[in-house]
Amino acid sequence: MKVPFLSFAETNKEIRDEVIVTFTDFFDKGWYILGDSVKKFERDYAEFNRVAHCVGTSNGLDALHLALVSAGIGEGDEVLVPSNTFIATLLAVSYVGAKPVLVEPDHRFYTIDVSKLEQAVTSRTRAIIPVHLYGQACDMDEVMVFAKKHNLVVIEDNAQAQGAKWAGRLTGAWGNINATSFYPGKNLGALGDGGAITTDDTALADSVSRLRNYGSEKKYVHEVVGYNMRLDECQAAFLSIKLRRLNEWTSQRVNIAAMYNDTLRDTGDIVLPQVHSKATHVYHLYVIQTNKRDELQRHLGERGIGTLIHYPIPPHLQKAYAHLPYRRGDFPIAERLADSCLSLPLWPGMTQSAVEFIGDTIKQFYR
Numbered sequence: 540m541k542v543p544f545l546s547f548a549e550t551n552k553e554i555r556d557e558v559i560v561t562f563t564d565f566f567d568k569g570w571y572i573l574g575d576s577v578k579k580f581e582r583d584y585a586e587f588n589r590v591a592h593c594v595g596t597s598n599g600l601d602a603l604h605l606a607l608v609s610a611g612i613g614e615g616d617e618v619l620v621p622s623n624t625f626i627a628t629l630l631a632v633s634y635v636g637a638k639p640v641l642v643e644p645d646h647r648f649y650t651i652d653v654s655k656l657e658q659a660v661t662s663r664t665r666a667i668i669p670v671h672l673y674g675q676a677c678d679m680d681e682v683m684v685f686a687k688k689h690n691l692v693v694i695e696d697n698a699q700a701q702g703a704k705w706a707g708r709l710t711g712a713w714g715n716i717n718a719t720s721f722y723p724g725k726n727l728g729a730l731g732d733g734g735a736i737t738t739d740d741t742a743l744a745d746s747v748s749r750l751r752n753y754g755s756e757k758k759y760v761h762e763v764v765g766y767n768m769r770l771d772e773c774q775a776a777f778l779s780i781k782l783r784r785l786n787e788w789t790s791q792r793v794n795i796a797a798m799y800n801d802t803l804r805d806t807g808d809i810v811l812p813q814v815h816s817k818a819t820h821v822y823h824l825y826v827i828q829t830n831k832r833d834e835l836q837r838h839l840g841e842r843g844i845g846t847l848i849h850y851p852i853p854p855h856l857q858k859a860y861a862h863l864p865y866r867r868g869d870f871p872i873a874e875r876l877a878d879s880c881l882s883l884p885l886w887p888g889m890t891q892s893a894v895e896f897i898g899d900t901i902k903q904f905y906r
């Protein structure tokens with residue numbers, strides 16, 4: 540049996556006919572940029588996320604970037620971000636001339652450790668970007684209290700957690716303005732690049748809407764120096780089709796994670812994902828930890844099982860961020876995760892027998 544890390548085969552099968560009809564309509568209509576499909580998807584996603592506004596963007600990184608610009612974050616400002624996130628969270632901060640200030644994750648949940656926020660604040664701190672890493676919601680109660688106390692803008696990075704909840708409220712609905720990604724492998728993925736911001740703040744939504752389209756609301760009238768960071772019309776149409784199935788696909792992800800938990804409990808030195816009692820986890824990734832990570836990855840690879848590492852080098856050890864005042868040893872939890880984490884295959888439509896095969900292959904490794 541071969542199990543790839545990620546497969547679109549099953550989800551694509553479900554949407555294939557609808558996608559082809561939708562593409563034909565789109566093709567024949569001849570309106571290819573910012574048309575009815577983008578408007579419709581923005582309404583659909585705002586409704587899904589229970590926020591007043593969604594504005595589509597070219598991708599998740601651009602959504603973060605436009606959120607920061609719209610919130611007025613810029614040169615000389617400091618932005619708190621987790622030390623174990625995907626690099627895009629930091630890149631967006633860099634684009635606006637601000638400085639990413641790293642905060643360690645909680646060692647159990649891998650999301651930002653709210654007890655370490657206070658010590659990272661300076662007189663320049665202006666914003667915080669909590670990342671709902673791997674699909675688990677951050678402690679948004681504490682993040683919001685902390686942000687209010689220090690008068691910070693909250694920008695959730697919801698790229699990995701569409702549909703997750705903290706204390707019953709959806710991620711992407713807590714912050715002042717929040718960003719998500721529709722990169723194909725994300726829980727809600729386009730057939731290409733895409734992203735969006737979500738917010739209840741009309742002024743912030745209007746700002747992103749202008750900025751993504753050359754700083755213009757009216758054709759050839761430019762109020763600000765904008766960008767070309769629009770969500771593609773065709774991708775928006777595909778996203779509306781997939782969004783209708785997202786809750787079903789999420790419950791499949793949760794079931795697969797539960798099967799993994801059952802079969803991998805008490806196996807070798809494996810640390811299973813833990814979910815906070817107030818959080819839900821939508822399992823964008825199923826990430827285990829083991830001291831024998833590289834050997835286990837090789838063992839699985841040789842037996843046809845694809846795995847990945849999210850992420851092998853933490854941001855503070857990347858060459859791109861050598862200018863930050865950090866060294867190896869400064870973020871031991873992020874560094875340890877990078878050395879010991881392994882993401883197992885997980886996608887909607889993956890079968891129980893595939894999970895069992897992976898479970899057996901892992902147990903064989905530890906015997």
Ligand SMILES: *Cc1c(COP(=O)(O)O)cnc(C)c1O
Nearest residue numbers: 598599600625627628698720722
């Ligand atoms: C994927 C991702 C992004 C960037 O999204 P793109 O659409 O790939 O630009 C940002 N943050 C996190 C946590 C991500 O996983």
